Amino acid sequence: STPNYESLDYEVCENTLFQDEQREQLAERFSLRKDIIRWIIFIQIGIITALIACSIDIIIEELSELKYQFLIKSVQENVPLSDATEGDLVIPYLYWLLFSILPVAFGAAMVTYIEPITAGSGIPQVKSYLNGVKIPRIVRIKTLAVKAIGVITSVVGGLAGGKEGPMIHAGAVVAAGISQGKSTTFVKDFRIFKAFRDDHEKRDFVLGGGAAGVSAAFGAPIGGMLFSLEEAASFWNQNLIWRTLVASIISVFTLNIVLSAYHGLNDFTFTGLFNLGKFDQPLKFDYFELPIFMILGVSGGLLGAAWNSLNTKINKFRKRFIPWKIGKVIEAVVVAIMGVTLACLMIYFINDCRPLGNDPTNNPVQLFCEDNEYNAVAALWFQTPEATVRSLFHDPPGSHKILTLALFTVVYYVLSCATFGLNVSLGVFIPTALVGAAWGRLLAMVTFYFFPQAEFLHPGKYALIGAAANLGGVLRMTISLSVILMETTGVESSFFFPLIIALISAKWVGDYFNEGIYDTQIQVNHVPMLTWEPLPQYKGLTAQKILSSPVVCIKLRDSAHYIYQMLKKCEHNGFPVVDNVEGNRRSEGRVCGIILRSQLIVILLKSLYVENKRFWLPETSIQTFRDLYPRYPSIKSVRKLDEKINYTVDLSMFMNPSPVRVNPHDSVPRIFQIFRALGLRHLLVINNENRIAGIITRRDFIYK
Amino acid sequence: STPNYESLDYEVCENTLFQDEQREQLAERFSLRKDIIRWIIFIQIGIITALIACSIDIIIEELSELKYQFLIKSVQENVPLSDATEGDLVIPYLYWLLFSILPVAFGAAMVTYIEPITAGSGIPQVKSYLNGVKIPRIVRIKTLAVKAIGVITSVVGGLAGGKEGPMIHAGAVVAAGISQGKSTTFVKDFRIFKAFRDDHEKRDFVLGGGAAGVSAAFGAPIGGMLFSLEEAASFWNQNLIWRTLVASIISVFTLNIVLSAYHGLNDFTFTGLFNLGKFDQPLKFDYFELPIFMILGVSGGLLGAAWNSLNTKINKFRKRFIPWKIGKVIEAVVVAIMGVTLACLMIYFINDCRPLGNDPTNNPVQLFCEDNEYNAVAALWFQTPEATVRSLFHDPPGSHKILTLALFTVVYYVLSCATFGLNVSLGVFIPTALVGAAWGRLLAMVTFYFFPQAEFLHPGKYALIGAAANLGGVLRMTISLSVILMETTGVESSFFFPLIIALISAKWVGDYFNEGIYDTQIQVNHVPMLTWEPLPQYKGLTAQKILSSPVVCIKLRDSAHYIYQMLKKCEHNGFPVVDNVEGNRRSEGRVCGIILRSQLIVILLKSLYVENKRFWLPETSIQTFRDLYPRYPSIKSVRKLDEKINYTVDLSMFMNPSPVRVNPHDSVPRIFQIFRALGLRHLLVINNENRIAGIITRRDFIYK
Numbered sequence A, B: 001s002t003p004n005y006e007s008l009d010y011e012v013c014e015n016t017l018f019q020d021e022q023r024e025q026l027a028e029r030f031s032l033r034k035d036i037i038r039w040i041i042f043i044q045i046g047i048i049t050a051l052i053a054c055s056i057d058i059i060i061e062e063l064s065e066l067k068y069q070f071l072i073k074s075v076q077e078n079v080p081l082s083d084a085t086e087g088d089l090v091i092p093y094l095y096w097l098l099f100s101i102l103p104v105a106f107g108a109a110m111v112t113y114i115e116p117i118t119a120g121s122g123i124p125q126v127k128s129y130l131n132g133v134k135i136p137r138i139v140r141i142k143t144l145a146v147k148a149i150g151v152i153t154s155v156v157g158g159l160a161g162g163k164e165g166p167m168i169h170a171g172a173v174v175a176a177g178i179s180q181g182k183s184t185t186f187v188k189d190f191r192i193f194k195a196f197r198d199d200h201e202k203r204d205f206v207l208g209g210g211a212a213g214v215s216a217a218f219g220a221p222i223g224g225m226l227f228s229l230e231e232a233a234s235f236w237n238q239n240l241i242w243r244t245l246v247a248s249i250i251s252v253f254t255l256n257i258v259l260s261a262y263h264g265l266n267d268f269t270f271t272g273l274f275n276l277g278k279f280d281q282p283l284k285f286d287y288f289e290l291p292i293f294m295i296l297g298v299s300g301g302l303l304g305a306a307w308n309s310l311n312t313k314i315n316k317f318r319k320r321f322i323p324w325k326i327g328k329v330i331e332a333v334v335v336a337i338m339g340v341t342l343a344c345l346m347i348y349f350i351n352d353c354r355p356l357g358n359d360p361t362n363n364p365v366q367l368f369c370e371d372n373e374y375n376a377v378a379a380l381w382f383q384t385p386e387a388t389v390r391s392l393f394h395d396p397p398g399s400h401k402i403l404t405l406a407l408f409t410v411v412y413y414v415l416s417c418a419t420f421g422l423n424v425s426l427g428v429f430i431p432t433a434l435v436g437a438a439w440g441r442l443l444a445m446v447t448f449y450f451f452p453q454a455e456f457l458h459p460g461k462y463a464l465i466g467a468a469a470n471l472g473g474v475l476r477m478t479i480s481l482s483v484i485l486m487e488t489t490g491v492e493s494s495f496f497f498p499l500i501i502a503l504i505s506a507k508w509v510g511d512y513f514n515e516g517i518y519d520t521q522i523q524v525n526h527v528p529m530l531t532w533e534p535l536p537q538y539k540g541l542t543a544q545k546i547l548s549s550p551v552v553c554i555k556l557r558d559s560a561h562y563i564y565q566m567l568k569k570c571e572h573n574g575f576p577v578v579d580n581v582e583g584n585r586r587s588e589g590r591v592c593g594i595i596l597r598s599q600l601i602v603i604l605l606k607s608l609y610v611e612n613k614r615f616w617l618p619e620t621s622i623q624t625f626r627d628l629y630p631r632y633p634s635i636k637s638v639r640k641l642d643e644k645i646n647y648t649v650d651l652s653m654f655m656n657p658s659p660v661r662v663n664p665h666d667s668v669p670r671i672f673q674i675f676r677a678l679g680l681r682h683l684l685v686i687n688n689e690n691r692i693a694g695i696i697t698r699r700d701f702i703y704k
């Protein structure tokens, strides 16, 4: 029952119709116009993605503020203010439960009943899409709406998750939507510009959208661009990258305008774009700290790998024992209740009072503390996870007890592990950074406790390194992650080195045990993603070993009947076109091209037969095929052929005449490189006489 | 008489010997070892490149300091200190001439007589190399030495150039040297690790070296990585990029350690890595400034295009009228004299005295000024161009007269244009930034003079935008340039947008007129560089139109005599291997593979014939071929075949059995993409029966 994912057609089919169009367009300077429109779309993607990200951001901020203000007031009413170190937390606890259960239940229900694909962070899905796998419904507007509401409800509900994954997904949806000028959700075709209606163009736009999304989520334009590259690009196309960078920068700029205005600043001076907080002073470090950073990295790798494997186990358990929809909603609620309860217990039992004054928390809670003191435990819990990361980075030394932080780390580690995989929309970046920041800071505090002369143990610095290590251990996206961290905390370039050390060690140690969390999710879902290098077990093989044969082929001129029957019988999406066939032994013919199932269906649907050529030839163009994109009807929607059963199809003007061909003795690493670099869907294996010997698709590199 | 550049063999030849090696290595976990060594080499590249960059940097700083201190003293001795506004500048002028002529003449002589390839910035050459063109002697240690001395002498000599281009070249040389463990200059083979001895691996290392060089030159690790990508990468290989980023970061880190130590700081807190100076306060801007930035961008595009075309004309003139070596040295000296003279005239005739105090210049010169004042004109000239850029970015408003800056801009524009193309080692980045900063600042000052209420006209900000615009107009390297500028000035991400606006407008306007200066240089030298997209005139063509035929082919089993004669007769580097040949009509045979000239020469040299197979077969491996890399002997070094004239060569174990093949009717854009994405050298065109129809090389995409 594993879903049968299909691939995108990134390869451009250069058939006669396409060439005709090209020739026409060459005359009317069409490509310049197309280029300009493409730029405009990329700019729009940047702006709209940022606006959506802003809205999500602001709504979350406002609602969370309301919620925590209310809770604080309730605490203050129920716990006598001064001189009381005892009091009743039951009422606030109940309120807290209420304000967690309501949004979480609502969000989980939306996700479960309306659009299950919106569960999780969305990054694995976008990543798969950019890799060339068609994920159904992933770039629809409905998906975007559910995702946005989902992420707002879950963050406001207090689940251990962040908003960044969904924002990236949002960017992808925006890109697909704008570039296609057509929405399936609203069954509306804006009929503006159709030249971008193919998988190739769409995927390029989605690349830009993803980048804009990352940029908006982190205020990190270069990191955004690199994220898209790291996750997606196979061929380095300079113009595409440049457009992506511009979309990212515009996205960050828009974010800045809106947030500046929202915070009542002029001059676009809102610096909150460093959304993990800018360090006041340049972070310094000493030679002898480098090994410590490396140890932190190794710990990050170990903890991350453990987190990944635990999370995978939990999710397997879930899949098996909670198949019902209502069960998934209840489960989300249970985790929310668990979170609130653990937090309350911590607040109740740990007595960690700190003097008011230079504390950086927005909502100091006095709770069980003297006047002029605030409760450090409550301060950790009474805000969004993102704000807590900021606190851990920037709170002055001595802002927490060791016990507080130790318990917090453990609780959050478990909570985040239980949360990722729930049927809610949530990213994993922020909780991972939070856990890392917590244990990084904790380590510095513990060490400082034993060696009070070690002044280099700046807790904020170690929180940052810990966050990097933990992120490296869980996500393993090294390039973009390092740049995002640099941009999002605004550290000086001299501090890049410690960050990189932590990241590398974490990645290497983690890779020894398992894969990054996104890749794990992709594998669990049996998405046929192509890795960067061929899988190790394929390294010594030749094409011969992985090809499929006999191949279902079509003759250059074949009967409508055969095509119809063949399409009904098999599920493949690409068929070599052959000539020089003896009798019916098509699968030994000589290759002239390749044709896609979708094209064949259009041919049958529109009756593009040789016998009635004069009717359709004048008005048939590449547009005939593009009109039905992206949801070509299935063969079932083609009525029985009856009277046309003996008609003939001549594929020479429809097929792709230049499929990429390799030999049976070519090594798999080599053909893999060709497959990936050119973004292919089908690779034909031919013998020395150009006769078909087999066919290779994405799956054959993974499951054979 | 245009040089006939050959290509690099980026494609891996997967012949039987290679597969044998692979199989052996698979057994001994060789690839893990290779991976580790590769990482170590990348780290070494980062460190050594940074050390070289540091040395160049420090020597230039020290020598320039000495020079200008001496000149200032001489000025002070010859121009009466207080109350004198007249004085004699002749002695200082002569000294200045001396200190310019000596180093420049020395540097120009070194470049001209010892290693002419070191002339210029080196970026075009590195770029060509990374693009796949073999530039003779470009990555030798001797080249590096001459280049280093060359750039020191010319910057100290006061020519209008920067050190960054040569640093990038230095990185490339370091990378090639370290990775090969073999130096042609010292005729030494360190015999350490031979697995990296092929063009593919070497080019990947050079990519990392270039990135490390950029990073060291600008203190911009991400910019460095992107520079390499923008200039070079065709296939986005995640691991390669990651290694490149790490090399860049290590390079910046090393730089930081050394420079911190040099400046007597501990904690690696040297922030001079922002080597165009970090802005004290976040740069602010208003909505209505965006159009102004765009206008600046357009001006940058115009000025840049004019500069490029003027420079090209000057260089053409040079090539034609100054063919003699000594003439080239004299010319460099003349330009140096011109520079000094113009500077002296400006200092003498312009009376621009500013109060001492908050001036940021290191060497205030009183020259013709009252006590407690310094001469703003002298301040501009009495330092390296890089320091002048910093001054223009960071000097407080009102540091110069309008006239001073206007004249300075004009003089420097002309000077830099005359300088680039001299036979000295110099980069064009810094002078271009300087000219841009000058006119940017000038524009702000002039406008402020007319609208004194326009307080947004912060001259430093406009200097930065001007520099970006001018760089965009001259270099047109948009992606890496923008990131380098962001990193090297440490602006906040909200200011990326203005920078991008200026860069884009400059690039677009400039592109309308001509190409970037590096590309122009490449074209002038007839280097067959592949652009990103096929040239416009090729867009509508098919492979048929650009292929070469008849093709010189070799039979799978062919006579030594034929091969020997054929190699003597023609100069091609790749020959299709065919079978199924009727008589001698090889060029109509059926394709089985392709073989390189260098391989054939090794076969002849080592007498690898069928007839004496038992002698060589056991000891022949891929290493036999790799040993001679990279300088394979020419066919002339093969002695006449005499007794072996009738021997036979069987190519089946030597040839590359999987050449990429296309059809005659494939479109040029498509085959171009394949050619570029796979880094090919030869592309075979075959007909429907797999018989050879033609061959396509790099040149055919450019000159046909």
Ligand SMILES: Nc1ncnc2c1ncn2[C@@H]1O[C@H](COP(=O)(O)OP(=O)(O)OP(=O)(O)O)[C@@H](O)[C@H]1O
Binding pocket: A005, A006, A007, A008, A547, A548, A549, A550, A551, A552, A553, A571, A572, A573, A574, A575, A576, A681, A695, A696, A697, A698, A699, A700
């Ligand atoms: N025309 C064909 N004839 C025979 N086998 C094929 C053909 N096309 C694909 N296969 C094989 O069938 C298996 C499943 O491939 P599948 O039919 O899903 O390919 P596809 O749908 O055309 O491409 P994708 O699934 O990547 O979109 C693979 O092992 C593949 O090699």
Ligand SMILES: Nc1ncnc2c1ncn2[C@@H]1O[C@H](COP(=O)(O)OP(=O)(O)OP(=O)(O)O)[C@@H](O)[C@H]1O
Binding pocket: B005, B006, B007, B008, B547, B548, B549, B550, B551, B552, B553, B571, B572, B573, B574, B575, B576, B681, B695, B696, B697, B698, B699, B700
């Ligand atoms: N074996 C061949 N037979 C016939 N023509 C060839 C052959 N090889 C190359 N050519 C053609 O000769 C011209 C010059 O190519 P050249 O001989 O320089 O190629 P090469 O040296 O093999 O490759 P490169 O110059 O890129 O290193 C090109 O137009 C090319 O198409």
Ligand SMILES: [Mg+2]
Binding pocket: A005, A006, A007, A571, A572, A573
């Ligand atoms: Mg399929």
Ligand SMILES: [Mg+2]
Binding pocket: B004, B005, B006, B007, B571, B572, B573
């Ligand atoms: Mg050649």
